[in-house]
Structure formats: C-alpha cells, structure tokens
Amino acid sequence: MISLPINNLNTGQIDFTDRAFDLFYPIKLPAQIPDKPDSLQLPALVQNSLSGYRIIVGKELLEFRKLEETVQAYVLPENASDMDTFCIAANYIRLFRPLFPVEIARIIQSLLDNKTERETIARIFFPEIGLPPNFKLIDAYQNCLNLNIKIIEWLIEKNAPPKTWFALSALDREFQSNLILLLEKTHPTLSVLEEIVRNIRETIIRDDTNIYQILTEIEWKTILENSDLPEVEKITILRQRITRLRFPFLSSHTERAKTLRQKIDTPPNVRISYDPTFEIKALTLDATFASPKDIDALERFFTEENRRKLNELFENL
Amino acid sequence: MTRRTLNDLPNLTPEILDNDDDISGRDDLPDAKQVLFLTHSKGDIVKDCPGTSKDYLCCRYQVINQTQNCPLNCTYCILQFYLNFPATVIFTNVDEILQEAATKIQHHPKRLFRIGTGELGDSLALGGSRYFAECAVEFFASLQNAVFELKSKTTQIDSILPLKHGGKTILSWSVNPQEIIRKEEWAADRLPDRLAAAKKAQDAGFLIGFHFDPILSLPDGNRLYLKLCDAIYNTVDPARIAWISLGSLRFPPSMKDAMAERYPKSAIPYGEMIRGIDGKLRYVRPHRVSMYRPIYERLIRVSNPPFVYFCMESPTVWMEVTGFSPESNNHLDFLFADNLHRRFPDHFPIKPEREEYDHDCTL
Numbered sequence: 048m049i050s051l052p053i054n055n056l057n058t059g060q061i062d063f064t065d066r067a068f069d070l071f072y073p074i075k076l077p078a079q080i081p082d083k084p085d086s087l088q089l090p091a092l093v094q095n096s097l098s099g100y101r102i103i104v105g106k107e108l109l110e111f112r113k114l115e116e117t118v119q120a121y122v123l124p125e126n127a128s129d130m131d132t133f134c135i136a137a138n139y140i141r142l143f144r145p146l147f148p149v150e151i152a153r154i155i156q157s158l159l160d161n162k163t164e165r166e167t168i169a170r171i172f173f174p175e176i177g178l179p180p181n182f183k184l185i186d187a188y189q190n191c192l193n194l195n196i197k198i199i200e201w202l203i204e205k206n207a208p209p210k211t212w213f214a215l216s217a218l219d220r221e222f223q224s225n226l227i228l229l230l231e232k233t234h235p236t237l238s239v240l241e242e243i244v245r246n247i248r249e250t251i252i253r254d255d256t257n258i259y260q261i262l263t264e265i266e267w268k269t270i271l272e273n274s275d276l277p278e279v280e281k282i283t284i285l286r287q288r289i290t291r292l293r294f295p296f297l298s299s300h301t302e303r304a305k306t307l308r309q310k311i312d313t314p315p316n317v318r319i320s321y322d323p324t325f326e327i328k329a330l331t332l333d334a335t336f337a338s339p340k341d342i343d344a345l346e347r348f349f350t351e352e353n354r355r356k357l358n359e360l361f362e363n364l
Numbered sequence: 365m366t367r368r369t370l371n372d373l374p375n376l377t378p379e380i381l382d383n384d385d386d387i388s389g390r391d392d393l394p395d396a397k398q399v400l401f402l403t404h405s406k407g408d409i410v411k412d413c414p415g416t417s418k419d420y421l422c423c424r425y426q427v428i429n430q431t432q433n434c435p436l437n438c439t440y441c442i443l444q445f446y447l448n449f450p451a452t453v454i455f456t457n458v459d460e461i462l463q464e465a466a467t468k469i470q471h472h473p474k475r476l477f478r479i480g481t482g483e484l485g486d487s488l489a490l491g492g493s494r495y496f497a498e499c500a501v502e503f504f505a506s507l508q509n510a511v512f513e514l515k516s517k518t519t520q521i522d523s524i525l526p527l528k529h530g531g532k533t534i535l536s537w538s539v540n541p542q543e544i545i546r547k548e549e550w551a552a553d554r555l556p557d558r559l560a561a562a563k564k565a566q567d568a569g570f571l572i573g574f575h576f577d578p579i580l581s582l583p584d585g586n587r588l589y590l591k592l593c594d595a596i597y598n599t600v601d602p603a604r605i606a607w608i609s610l611g612s613l614r615f616p617p618s619m620k621d622a623m624a625e626r627y628p629k630s631a632i633p634y635g636e637m638i639r640g641i642d643g644k645l646r647y648v649r650p651h652r653v654s655m656y657r658p659i660y661e662r663l664i665r666v667s668n669p670p671f672v673y674f675c676m677e678s679p680t681v682w683m684e685v686t687g688f689s690p691e692s693n694n695h696l697d698f699l700f701a702d703n704l705h706r707r708f709p710d711h712f713p714i715k716p717e718r719e720e721y722d723h724d725c726t727l
Contacts, residue, residue: 249634250634252628252629252631253631255631293636296636296650296651300648324638325648325649326638326639326649327680328649
C-alpha cells in the first residue's frame with residue numbers, strides 16, 4: 048500500500064527533461080484502451096526536486112496529459128534516497144505487473160552508478176522487491192542491459208520468465224542479431240525460441256565451435272530469407288537441423304529406426320511403437336479387434352517377410 | 365581421532381560446540397568444502413548403496429558414510445549438488461561405526477558383504493577419512509564374511525600399506541584418461557600417480573580395484589579409454605585386480621544447470637543424453653554400448669581377468685556388451701562372491717552358495 052500524498056499537480060511544474068528515473072516501461076493492463084494511457088486513471092509517481100517534479104513512474108501518462116492544467120500524482124519528498132525512491136517505484140509497478148528484468152537491471156545500474164554497495168543492493172534492495180538476497184542475481188540482471196532492444200521488446204511481449212532473459216543476455220551480439228532475424232521472419236513462440244537457443248548454445252560449448260559455423264552449417268539466413276517458405280516451415284526446418292547437430296547420434300538412430308519401421312506394412316488395426324529414447328529395447332504391437340476380420344488381419348500379418356523386418360527393427364533399436 | 369585430525373590443521377582454531385548444537389541452519393559459514401565438522405554420528409552410518417531403480421542392476425554394495433563431502437572438485441560430481449549440509453562431516457566415533465557394520469553383517473554369516481567408504485567423499489583425501497580407514501582395514505581383516513573397499517582419486521596410501529589387512533581390503537581407484545583428469549578432476553592426482561600407487565598397493569599384498577566411472581563420451585574416446593586399459597595392465601598385474609566397474613556418466617536433470625553454472629566451460633553437461641528409466645540423464649543406450657564394448661573386450665583379454673561389471677546399468681546393456689546378464693541384483697551380488705572365491709581362495713575360502721544370496725537382506 049502506498050501511503051504517499053496524492054496531489055493535483057500543475058503540469059507546468061513537471062520536469063519532462065529530467066530522465067534520471069526514466070527506467071520503467073509503462074504499466075499496461077488488459078482493460079486499458081491502447082491509445083489512451085490514462086484510461087485506467089492510474090496516478091503517476093513523481094518526486095519533488097529543485098527543477099520541479101521529477102517523473103518516477105508514469106511518463107507516458109503525464110506526456111499524454113501535458114496540455115491539461117493539472118494531473119493527479121503521488122509525490123515523493125525531495126529528500127527521499129535513491130534506494131527508497133526505487134523501492135517505492137518498483138513496488139508501485141509490482142501492484143499491477145511483475146517488474147521486467149531490464150527494469151531491475153536499470154535500477155541496479157543506477158544504484159551502482161551512485162556508489163551503492165553491491166551488498167546493499169543484494170541484502171536490502173532485492174528483498175524489498177521480492178527477490179532473494181543473492182549476489183549472483185546482480186550480475187545476471189545487469190547482463191540484461193546487453194540485450195538488443197528488439198529482443199527486449201519481444202521478451203516483454205511474450206512475458207518471458209527471468210531465466211529466459213538471462214539465457215538470451217548471455218549471447219553475444221552476433222548471436223543476438225541472428226535471433227532478431229528469426230523473430231522477424233518466423234514469430235516463434237517462447238518455448239521454441241528457448242529450445243533453439245539452448246540447443247545452439249549447448250552444441251557450441253560441447254563441440255568447441257562458434258555461432259558462425261553453426262548457422263552457416265544449417266543455412267540459417269538462407270532459410271529465413273527464403274520468401275517461398277511459409278513461417279511454420281522455416282521454423283520446422285531450422286529446428287530439425289539444430290536438433291540433428293545437438294543430438295547427432297540420437298537423430299541418426301531415430302531416422303534409421305523410422306526407415307525400418309516404414310518398411311513394415313501393418314494392417315490398419317495394428318500399431319507398432321518403441322521407446323523414442325531407445326533406453327528400453329522393446330517393440331510394442333497394439334492391435335484392435337473391432338470385428339473377426341481384424342483377428343484374421345493380425346494373423347496374416349505375421350509372414351516370414353514381416354517377421355524378418357520386425358527382427359531387423361528390433362535389432363536396430 | 366579428533367586430536368589427530370586437529371593436529372593436521374595447526375593453523376586453525378576450532379570452534380567447540382555443545383553436543384546438541386545443530387549447524388545445519390548456520391549461514392555464516394563459508395563453502396562446505398572449507399568447513400570441517402568433527403562429530404559423532406547419530407543414527408545409522410552403514411547403509412545400502414543407493415542404487416536408484418529396479419530397472420538397472422545394482423550389486424548390493426554397502427557403504428559406510430563416515431566422511432560426507434569431498435575436497436576434490438570434480439566437475440561431474442553429484443555430491444556438490446546432492447549434499448546440502450554446510451560443512452564436510454567426519455564422524456569420529458570409529459569404534460561404534462565399525463561395530464555397527466559388524467552387527468549388521470553378522471545376521472547373514474553365509475553371505476559375503478562388500479562394504480566401502482568413498483560413496484559420499486573420497487576414502488583417503490582427508491586426514492579424518494584416512495584415520496578411519498586405518499582402523500577399518502585391521503578391523504575387517506578379522507571378519508569372515510566381509511571385504512572392505514577404499515575408493516580414491518588420490519595416492520594417500522602410505523599409512524595403509526603397512527597394515528595387517530588379511531587380504532580383506534581392496535584399495536581401488538577411480539580412473540579416467542589423463543586428458544579428462546586434467547580438465548574435469550583437477551584437484552585429484554594424475555593418472556600415472558594413481559596407477560603407481562595401485563602398483564605399490566599390489567606389491568604390499570593388497571587386492572586392488574578400478575572404477576571407470578564416469579565414462580565420458582569424447583571425440584576420440586575409443587582410443588583414449590583403450591589407452592587407459594593398457595596403462596592399467598602395463599602397470600599392475602591383472603590377475604590381482606579384484607574387480608573393475610564400468611559406469612557411464614549419469615546425473616539427475618536438476619544437476620545439469622547447476623553444473624553448467626559452476627563450470628561454464630565444461631562440455632560435460634551437454635552430452636547427448638536422454639532421461640533413463642530412473643529419471644537420470646544418461647547417454648543414449650546404443651551409444652553407451654558402443655563405448656563400453658571395446659573397453660570390456662580389452663579388459664577381459666587376459667588370462668584370469670578381473671571381474672568386470674557395470675554400475676547401475678540395464679540388463680539389456682549387460683547382454684549387448686558381455687553376452688550375459690545377471691538375473692537379478694541378488695544374482696549379481698552372488699557373482700562377486702563367487703568370483704572372489706574362485707580367483708582368491710586363500711582370502712575367500714568359503715564357497716558361496718547361491719541360495720544365500722537369493723533373498724533380500726537390507727542392512
């Protein structure tokens with residue numbers, strides 16, 4: 048609960064040039080009319096300063112209402128510390144939505160720039176905004192400042208969890224720019240992007256290679272820029288190729304088993320399956336009998352030729 | 365034993381706690397590997413080895429968890445993610461622990477128990493572990509139906525060699541190609557040094573053992589592991605090796621991210637792994653078989669080869685690699701005893717009877 052005075056401010060006294068706290072994205076809520084930032088009447092948060100009211104939260108709302116005479120806002124006192132200001136601002140936003148990792152990163156950077164100790168950030172600030180007092184999180188969040196703006200916007204749009212932000216922020220510029228091409232050309236889901244990034248990254252570490260070699264090998268750009276391919280197919284092709292790089296043995300084993308399976312002509316009421324991980328070496332035959340003909344079909348299935356093929360499939364599991 | 369352990373650390377001032385003090389909640393301590401907690405055990409210390417699943421054969425080994433945690437920071441070690449106590453624990457009530465072992469195994473006098481330390485930490489890396497080992501070696505020398513194993517990646521055996529072991533202690537070493545030891549086991553002793561220690565142990569009359577665990581999938585793995593087999597057989601007498609275990613890399617999925625975070629340059633978390641029947645990540649089965657088979661064939665290609673077995677592997681893998689699979693955990697347990705009796709009748713004169721192993725006997 049924010050227990051600050053709420054005032055009707057003279058809009059002429061708001062200092063729109065003071066960007067010291069311009070760290071937060073707008074609070075957008077489902078009921079909000081898209082082109083009317085003030086449609087939910089959420090007050091802004093400002094702070095008294097020598098040059099007027101410094102905007103803390105609600106820049107978009109205040110700019111929208113710039114030409115009006117007065118606007119409502121919560122007012123922080125001039126002598127509130129940076130830490131207190133950030134805590135209040137962050138928790139105000141948290142009333143409506145989680146903080147985006149890039150917002151936390153910006154706060155951390157601002158505090159560090161003002162000589163706040165890392166210990167203070169971890170042990171005092173983080174618990175105030177619902178985070179554990181963990182030093183490693185300082186670096187993890189700060190890395191989010193390395194993210195390309197388009198990736199940031201995509202992550203916000205997808206409501207991505209912090210672990211996805213952290214995973215993408217560990218990628219170098221080249222990797223990120225290639226990801227942007229993927230985002231633009233295929234509009235993947237969050238889980239698909241996570242899978243692609245994870246598999247590429249893990250292949251790079253395991254095989255001691257680099258992003259350039261991987262993307263060249265799978266013809267990343269060629270596929271994405273091929274205007275004859277629908278988006279879905281682009282994603283499917285890239286995922287298959289990346290999976291084959293990440294799991295070469297499993298992929299070739301799977302393809303061999305699939306080829307052998309396809310050679311076996313099973314009647315419609317019979318299904319053959321096996322463990323896709325090959326940990327269990329077993330074939331399962333499921334047969335459905337809806338009529339006596341189905342039983343005959345199953346009996347006819349076990350020719351010498353089919354037995355041989357079943358055996359071959361089994362041996363190759 | 366407490367005094368001996370503290371004498372090894374003259375520059376440290378111990379903090380004496382009351383008997384009831386519980387340090388598990390303390391958050392003022394540095395990393396658990398930098399804190400030594402000497403105490404008496406409460407509850408059982410001698411337990412069945414935690415084999416994970418009925419779908420993988422388990423040899424019914426027993427463990428004495430006298431030391432809990434390990435100073436060797438192997439990247440793939442499950443302990444660093446499994447043990448959540450804020451200190452390395454050494455239980456100093458040696459007599460009680462050994463008596464616990466003796467009491468448990470005396471209920472099944474016709475069964476040979478294999479008992480070892482080295483499950484929750486290296487058997488010999490720490491002073492407190494070695495002092496326990498010295499007592500245990502001589503204790504087990506007098507037990508008819510038990511064999512004691514010390515498992516290590518170090519060469520700290522000098523105080524063990526002169527002991528009267530009665531042929532009832534097996535000194536064993538976990539091994540990997542030196543290329544892997546350099547990258548993933550950098551606090552442990554080099555392979556040539558471990559093998560030299562094994563030779564010393566053998567010359568002192570001890571039976572020895574080796575554990576190829578974890579076997580890792582490597583670009584040149586076949587050649588490296590065969591070179592390892594040859595290095596072992598060129599150093600020690602295969603006929604005096606009690607057993608060799610083979611086990612490929614396996615770990616719980618939750619450990620993958622933790623390993624990657626702690627060792628960001630290690631390739632180990634990113635092998636081609638699937639979830640096994642017990643939920644642990646393992647290499648794909650046919651790939652494991654292709655790794656095991658050349659190692660197994662090289663190891664048994666001597667007269668009087670050691671008993672080569674798999675740790676936590678499926679009967680399918682046993683069959684595909686060796687052409688044989690134990691029928692059950694009980695059967696595998698029996699095969700150990702049978703092999704020791706046939707190959708080392710002086711130390712294991714009593715012929716094991718299969719029916720004694722055909723019922724479960726959880727400690």
